Amino acid sequence: MVSDPASDETRMQEHGQLVQCVQALKEKFLQLNNDVREHQRVLATLEPLEEGRRAYRLVGDVLVEQTVGEVKPYLATTIAELQKTIGEFEAQIVARSKELAEFEAKYTPRPAA
Template sequence: MAGKAEGGGDHREPVNEQAVANLYAAMRSELNQIHTKITELEMEVSEHSLVINAIQPLDPSRRCYRMIGGVLVERTVKEVLPAVLRNKEGLEEVISRLNEALEKKKKEIVEFEAKYKIKIRKADAEVKDESGRKEGTAQGVLVGPAGGSEA
């Protein structure tokens, strides 16, 4: 699909401002989807790391259970540990590919913004609002002395 978008992009020039805005919104949406997927997979890698750290010191012949496709299966640590390690490596590889796709999409969006002279006003408004919000959000946070919880 990426090849079609690059080669066919010249044939599908937006005809008006609304088409440009729609195309830009679709690109931003795709960027957000990639970012969400990366975050989701990073959480899974973190869970895999927790499992690995928990079962690595155990006796390899010890019984453990693994969820495979919604079914709980009884195995041994010796059988499960390599599979969990492989899954973690696979997830890390997918994350690196998605990060590459994310960077490519960011460049594409920057080029699109430059080509159509798109400026986002919302970002400027948020920067101004953040200075006022910071004080307001801190009001709901209760912070005690450093040694207060130990006493």
């Protein structure tokens, strides 16, 4: 059985897109995990400090002066939101990886017996 070269090309492109999608999701997942760890480190550093002490926070490209008491709740909220997003990315990675594995199983040539 001879396969159509055009359909082979289409399958190869689809496979490449799936691989790129999974890789991009994994990279974003790792980046978000690093962001969570960084926010947790900052929060741990601020814990023992007085609530009224000055703290600086980068908002976009602007350094904003606030108090430790104002920054800590913001950090806790941001960490929770990042962890929720990480969970969503994890689910997407699992789904796309499964889709990729099914695609590879379906179109990988098998040796003749």
